[in-house]
Amino acid sequence: MRTLLRPTGFVDSPFGHDGKVARLAGGLNWFAAVELIRIDGHERVSTELVPVADLEDRFDDDMAAHWRALTSTRAPLQLGERTIRLDQPQVMGIVNATPDSFSDGGQFADAIAAAEAGAAMAAEGAAIIDVGGESTRPGASLVWEGDEIERVAPVIRQLAASGTAVSVDTRKADVMTAALEAGARMVNDVSALTYDGRSAATIAAAGVPVILMHHQGPPETMQQDPRYDDVLVEVYLWLEERIGAAEEAGIAREKILIDPGFGFGKKLRHNLELMNGLAMFHSLGCPLVIGTSRKSTIGALSGEAPADRRLGGSIAFALKAVEQGVQVVRVHDVFETVQALRVWRGLRDQALTPRP
Numbered sequence: 001m002r003t004l005l006r007p008t009g010f011v012d013s014p015f016g017h018d019g020k021v022a023r024l025a026g027g028l029n030w031f032a033a034v035e036l037i038r039i040d041g042h043e044r045v046s047t048e049l050v051p052v053a054d055l056e057d058r059f060d061d062d063m064a065a066h067w068r069a070l071t072s073t074r075a076p077l078q079l080g081e082r083t084i085r086l087d088q089p090q091v092m093g094i095v096n097a098t099p100d101s102f103s104d105g106g107q108f109a110d111a112i113a114a115a116e117a118g119a120a121m122a123a124e125g126a127a128i129i130d131v132g133g134e135s136t137r138p139g140a141s142l143v144w145e146g147d148e149i150e151r152v153a154p155v156i157r158q159l160a161a162s163g164t165a166v167s168v169d170t171r172k173a174d175v176m177t178a179a180l181e182a183g184a185r186m187v188n189d190v191s192a193l194t195y196d197g198r199s200a201a202t203i204a205a206a207g208v209p210v211i212l213m214h215h216q217g218p219p220e221t222m223q224q225d226p227r228y229d230d231v232l233v234e235v236y237l238w239l240e241e242r243i244g245a246a247e248e249a250g251i252a253r254e255k256i257l258i259d260p261g262f263g264f265g266k267k268l269r270h271n272l273e274l275m276n277g278l279a280m281f282h283s284l285g286c287p288l289v290i291g292t293s294r295k296s297t298i299g300a301l302s303g304e305a306p307a308d309r310r311l312g313g314s315i316a317f318a319l320k321a322v323e324q325g326v327q328v329v330r331v332h333d334v335f336e337t338v339q340a341l342r343v344w345r346g347l348r349d350q351a352l353t354p355r356p
């Protein structure tokens with residue numbers, strides 16, 4: 001039996017609540033209660049709401065360690081020369097270096113257009129640009145790694161040369177190596193190092209941060225019939241296991257970010273339950289990343305709006321994520337998301353400013 005901790009009961013500020021509220025992961029959110037989720041293996045046995053003030057009496061060693069992880073500060077990310085603070089939400093801009101994404105002027109023109117799009121996102125306030133050359137959308141087919149390298153390397157080289165912090169979105173060790181050589185300083189692996197047996201060693205040797213994302217099944221078939229008994233608990237335990245495997249391979253824990261993998265082998269109700277329960281993942285002690293931008297869940301909730309008409313839903317999800325202390329939101333629409341987060345930040349700063 002173990003007990004997982006899910007923070008809830010978020011409050012505007014800690015003022016006047018001494019000892020009754022706790023700060024989430026050194027960020028801008030405070031919470032007053034915790035849902036204690038008792039599990040036996042992967043199965044939830046019970047759920048109990050306990051005020052923060054009464055928690056300590058309940059702790060065993062495992063819970064105490066989770067509590068420390070939940071409430072400790074996250075170190076900044078170092079991407080080459082760039083330091084990215086994680087005590088406030090950051091935006092990661094998506095650049096798809098796939099054919100026809102940006103222009104129809106051939107591969108060279110494509111790369112320049114993609115790099116320019118990434119540079120524009122950085123100017124709009126994205127802290128990191130995530131460059132990918134393989135679609136991992138539901139039903140997508142495989143790309144040969146030589147092709148994937150040819151797509152991403154020139155884009156990364158140009159972006160990195162302009163001083164932008166770049167991550168590479170890939171599941172393949174050879175693509176990681178080529179991307180790092182071209183100037184990428186972080187790896188975003190939607191397979192959480194399960195796709196290519198050489199990825200973990202490649203990342204460990206380079207000493208760069210990595211995002212481990214949950215998924216169920218390969219992209220080709222993941223949406224056919226995903227099943228969970230308890231999606232929040234199962235994704236949590238899966239990520240915990242992948243963090244352990246990454247550490248075992250020599251990747252420092254401070255370099256690991258985690259992502260519940262919105263839409264990757266999940267039905268509508270699974271995605272919504274994960275979004276509502278996101279704050280629990282902080283007790284794994286790693287910065288959280290979430291990617292909901294333009295995803296089909298938004299269409300499913302809004303009369304099947306097409307992908308290019310999902311900005312409102314994307315922003316609603318981004319706000320839901322940062323309200324739960326998520327450190328990195330991965331989005332297509334950088335300008336609008338940065339604007340939304342600046343408004344949110346203004347509200348937080350007002351609430352956190354003591355009365356004179």
Ligand code: 7PJ
Nearest residue numbers: 136188211213259261262290291
């Ligand atoms: C995600 C991703 C995500 C992370 C994609 C799309 C599908 N990487 N790569 N998290 N999604 N870390 O952007 O629509 O959710 S590809």
